[in-house]
Amino acid sequence: MARVSLRDVNKIYRSRHDDVHAVNDLNLTVNDGEFVALLGPSGCGKTSTLRMIVGLEEISAGEIHFDDVLVNKLDSQARNVAMAFETYALYPNFTIEENLAFPLEVRGLPAPERRKKAREIAEILRIDDILDQRPGALSGGQQQRVSLGRALIRDPAVFILDEVMSHIDAHLKFQMLFDLKAIHQEMKRTMIYVTHDQVEALALADRVAVMSNAELQQFGTRNDLYHTPANVFVADFIGEPPTNFFEAELFTDHNGTVLKVVGSDLVIQLEPGHAQRILRWNERHLTVGIRPQSLHLGGDPALPALEAKVAINEYLGERSILTLTDGTRSFRAMVDPDTTAQRGERVKVHYALQDVMVFSGKTELIIL
């Protein structure tokens, strides 16, 4: 096991025409035995980061340490990292046990030891009943587990998974998420999981590093990311359906300080303490975020509300999503699936003051 620390890590791909700064001053520490997800949209620098950790890509600047050892110049073998990909070709003519034990055979371990380790890992992965079969006879999920087992059997210090589920169907994905979590709990390896899918990242990881545009946006637990996103990007990227954003201006009158949505009659109330903090920020133009989950139809009438017309009532089984509009601004509320609100109907959706997120209009950083 190992603690993995990235200090001011940069990756610049140089070419004759153009340099691509794929990772910019990345600082990140994954604790010993921790499960961390690297999450971000395509092209944000996840794979480059991962390849530098594994030792498949040169580090342009900065340092990577495994515990206290600087690994910049060490190759993958010497770093003792294992990497699992989505497609991990198994040897079709080998049994599952032989497939699992193969990395140990390469290392020259004697047969009885290989057999013992293969059985141990198979038990953790719940494939101990198919050890005599060949890959062709297995389901996709079983094959995936065998390939994970083959990576894990080397007992790596760090275990890296690159988009291992991007093409797996939803049902199998659910099972795999469960399996991976169980493997981590059982083996307590340092694991780094790369994905563009927030559901996977939030379900699996102890902490999630959200990247965008070559930079780390926030590194925290799912609670941190959901309730105190560092900026507009994280508030938008984390959570489904995405956060409603409103461009707003700060106004103070005899009722206190409120946020008036630009180009609309919508007004968003603020807690008095929050209003003070925003006033100190000295910015009039702000971005307000309210999650669809924080807007309640038929909520406590004492709470402030946004009033708008229903544009779409989308039934999704366990919930419905209302798209509301006041003519100029559209936003969404997640409501009870029994909601019968019809298109064109005027409704009020209530919110609690603590659920209002306010971001700087200039830097997009969170203010509260």
Ligand SMILES: Nc1ncnc2c1ncn2[C@@H]1O[C@H](COP(=O)(O)OP(=O)(O)OP(=O)(O)O)[C@@H](O)[C@H]1O
């Ligand atoms: N070998 C390379 N040469 C030049 N540019 C590269 C190379 N590899 C990646 N890039 C560029 O670096 C940036 C980051 O790519 P990277 O693959 O690290 O992102 P990513 O978040 O993993 O994306 P994806 O999920 O699509 O793989 C992108 O602009 C990409 O085009």
